[in-house]
Amino acid sequence: MIQKMATEELDRFGEKIIEGLELSDDDLRALLSLESEEELEKLYHVARKVRDHYFGNRVFLNCFIYFSTYCKNQCAFCYYNCKNEINRYRLTGEEIKEMCKALKGAGFHMIDLTMGEDPYYYEEPDRFVDLVRTVKEELGLPIMISPGVMDNSTLLKAKKKGANFFALYQETYDPELYKNLRVGQSFEERFNARLFAKEQGYCVEDGILTGVGNDIESTVISIRGMKSNNPDMVRVMTFLPQEGTPLEGFRENSKLSELKIIAILRLMFPKCLIPASLDLEGIDGMVYRLNAGANIVTSILPPDSRLEGVANYDRGMEERDRDITSVIKKLKVMGMEPAPQAEFEKILGC
Numbered sequence: 001m002i003q004k005m006a007t008e009e010l011d012r013f014g015e016k017i018i019e020g021l022e023l024s025d026d027d028l029r030a031l032l033s034l035e036s037e038e039e040l041e042k043l044y045h046v047a048r049k050v051r052d053h054y055f056g057n058r059v060f061l062n063c064f065i066y067f068s069t070y071c072k073n074q075c076a077f078c079y080y081n082c083k084n085e086i087n088r089y090r091l092t093g094e095e096i097k098e099m100c101k102a103l104k105g106a107g108f109h110m111i112d113l114t115m116g117e118d119p120y121y122y123e124e125p126d127r128f129v130d131l132v133r134t135v136k137e138e139l140g141l142p143i144m145i146s147p148g149v150m151d152n153s154t155l156l157k158a159k160k161k162g163a164n165f166f167a168l169y170q171e172t173y174d175p176e177l178y179k180n181l182r183v184g185q186s187f188e189e190r191f192n193a194r195l196f197a198k199e200q201g202y203c204v205e206d207g208i209l210t211g212v213g214n215d216i217e218s219t220v221i222s223i224r225g226m227k228s229n230n231p232d233m234v235r236v237m238t239f240l241p242q243e244g245t246p247l248e249g250f251r252e253n254s255k256l257s258e259l260k261i262i263a264i265l266r267l268m269f270p271k272c273l274i275p276a277s278l279d280l281e282g283i284d285g286m287v288y289r290l291n292a293g294a295n296i297v298t299s300i301l302p303p304d305s306r307l308e309g310v311a312n313y314d315r316g317m318e319e320r321d322r323d324i325t326s327v328i329k330k331l332k333v334m335g336m337e338p339a340p341q342a343e344f345e346k347i348l349g350c
């Protein structure tokens with residue numbers, strides 16, 4: 001559909017999206033089928049045009065605190081699944097407090113508190129609520145929580161203590177693929193937890209994986225599935241095989257690249273936050289993702305941190321290029337800059 005368009009036509013297409021044009025399933029199929037470098041560059045051009053209309057050259061910065069890597073689940077793609085014999089950690093309240101001190105004034109727009117479905121917190125969810133309270137008191141910044149499928153009453157309590165965003169990735173809306181990825185977990189419970197959070201005034205993030213056995217049809221289903229949540233942030237991440245997991249040996253030469261899907265998400269969700277994660281390719285990867293239409297940098301680690309990311313291209317490396325100073329430096333080179341905090345809070349409706 002955009003293969004033959006010249007620059008002015010591409011711009012016109014971007015304008016139509018801004019005016020409210022909705023892509024059909026056939027449009028999605030056509031865009032997901034794009035392959036050549038030239039076609040993809042055209043797609044990124046339109047995505048940037050739409051992104052720039054709403055956000056200009058301003059980017060948001062999300063600090064990632066993976067405070068517990070314990071988990072009771074067995075997701076086939078995840079390094080932290082409970083069957084994997086790995087070293088795990090759970091930060092203490094004191095350690096989190098200390099970390100907050102180091103984060104004061106660092107320039108983050110939001111703090112993302114992530115954990116596996118750690119039995120320590122699931123048995124006594126008020127421990128989790130307490131942690132949210134501590135981080136809010138220390139930093140006063142918007143808080144994203146990524147605690148897995150937490151019960152409704154804990155979500156409400158966490159909101160009262162200052163949580164603003166609830167992140168919960170479905171990974172796929174293709175029921176067969178879901179069963180293989182989120183082994184033994186209910187599709188509906190996951191979907192409903194996000195729905196409940198949204199109804200209660202949280203902003204919500206949904207996300208899908210690519211390169212994990214999803215074809216064009218299942219990707220269309222997943223994009224439509226995410227749309228049905230009315231999310232505030234939508235993410236796509238490339239599956240990276242993880243040592244010690246059932247999908248350790250899975251390799252796919254996927255044509256459904258993360259960058260292509262990021263750009264399509266920008267056309268489907270023009271006003272949403274779309275992450276450029278550092279988790280897979282660090283700062284260089286951030287540049288590609290921003291150029292494909294993303295507008296929030298995620299998986300930035302706290303200063304001097306040895307904490308985990310999610311997929312961790314840099315696990316075990318001595319030098320980790322995932323700090324906020326390196327990110328801002330690179331943004332400047334790209335002609336972009338961190339957005340004012342007020343702009344972020346407007347999105348949250350704070």
Ligand code: SF4
Nearest residue numbers: 071073075078081116
């Ligand atoms: S993806 Fe989340 S819920 Fe699944 S095993 Fe990993 S940490 Fe646990």
